[in-house]
Amino acid sequence: MAIEFPIELAALRNTFTQIEAVLDPTSLRERIADLEKQAAAPDLWDDQENAQAVTSALSAANSELARVTGFERRIEDLEVLVEMGEEADDADTLAEAEVELEKLRKDLSAMEVRTLMSGEWDERNAVVTIRSGAGGDDATDFAEMLMRMYLRWAERHGYQTKVLDTSYAEGAGIKSATFEVNAPYAFGTLSVEAGTHRLARISPFGSADKRQTSFAAVEVIPQIESTDHIEVPESEIKVDVFRSSGPGGQSVNTTDSAVRLTHLPTGIVVSMQDEKSQIQNRAAAMRVLQSRLLLLKKEQEAAQKKELAGDIKASWGDQMRSYFLYGQQLVKDLRTGYEVGNPQIVFDGDLDGLIDAGIRWRRAQQSQQD
Structure with missing residues (x-):
């Protein structure tokens, strides 16, 4: 059955327009301009954590914009390819257009999924x-x-x-x-x-x-960010240090560089051993602990809201x-x-x-x- 290219191309355009409305390239460009301004600050690397956050956000925003604009070009190129194939009645060109059409469908579907993620x-x-x-x-x-x-x-x-x-x-x-x-x-x-x-x-x-x-x-x-401000008092944390180990308990480190943090009020335990020093492992463990506490806080708030609303349905279920x-x-x-x-x-x-x-x-x- 021959592909109805005008119908398929119109459907692609419609899907892309909906995705573009959610991703908002104009706002994305404004965000990139702001991040570029921050990245150009002479004192940017005085705060390395903030500098890494800025440069990472800039890279991600540029990649996102490139994806959106790239789809626009690919659809336009496909429209030209179809036009050339139909005018010349060229079966090879139309077959090439059919392959690209399928690729675009798949890639647009993946990008559409991104628009379904709106959580905090x-x-x-x-x-x-x-x-x-x-x-x-x-x-x-x-x-x-x-x-x-x-x-x-x-x-x-x-x-x-x-x-x-x-x-x-x-x-x-x-x-x-x-x-x-x-x-x-x-x-x-x-x-x-x-x-x-x-x-x-x-x-x-x-x-x-x-x-x-x-x-x-x-x-x-x-992952926790510096702006989240999850305070964890030292009195609420039990710290244990031990030697990192490999498969079967084989020691891979001759110093007590691995760290285990236990959050006493919740019982949450976090262990880190893949960094080179005890200080680095403790910092990494604290970031993960803060992330878990942040998520726990959000879950408790959501559960409380559901209870107040009379909605006591469980979430997805374990298996x-x-x-x-x-x-x-x-x-x-x-x-x-x-x-x-x-x-x-x-x-x-x-x-x-x-x-x-x-x-x-x-x-x-x-x-x-x-």
Whole structure:
């Protein structure tokens, strides 16, 4: 069936116009001009933390504007290509236009998802923590598989990551790991991955060749910023120092540089061991602790508002996705119903379909509650 290019091009234009209205290139240019002015200040690097925030925000804003203007050019180029192909009745040119049309559809869909993120902290970097659950060696191995999956996803998109802490299991895999993903809307994007993940497979660690089910928990919090002003009194923190260790408990550091902070009022525990010094690890641990306290405060406020409004519905529920590595070979999101029939590509970082479906599902849930 031949493609109706005029209809398809009009649909692309309509989608792009809606996206452009939300992203607002004019305001984006004004923001870039303001950030460029701040970046040009001679005393910018007197405050390194602020300087890094300004330069990072400027880079992100420029990238966002380039994406929007780039789509405008691509649509115009496609319109010209279609016109040339139809005038010359050139099948090869029209086939090329069809390929570009499909690419534009896919890329516009991804950008449209960005417009669905309007949460208070959606624009921020993300701090992801993965913890193994029930399932013994299979669970700790699964936790490591998930960590690799998210790091590969970030790598595919060119996002910077930094591993902050890794607690290795005595057998296979990891007990837990914490890492940062530094990218525009990293928190808004990855927050739909929070919850309990379930793996079902024939265990490579057992001798009976029986199916093993194991679990791992994923936590996603926004990265703290200097403007958040979350005060944590020293009297509320217990500090422990210890030596960093590698797989199987092997020591990788001969000094007590690793730091564990326990927030006494809430019981929140944060460990850091991947920085070079105790001071750096403590600073990194404090940032993550502040982020968790910030999110906890927001959750408590939201819960209180729901209670006052008479809305006592729970959130998504813990078990949000299952990975089947036997028989049917399937990854299924239990909230959205989205399925991928090739688990290996998912574990290799091909998560965009699952994440986009999660973001659209979340927006639909929010609309129902409004």
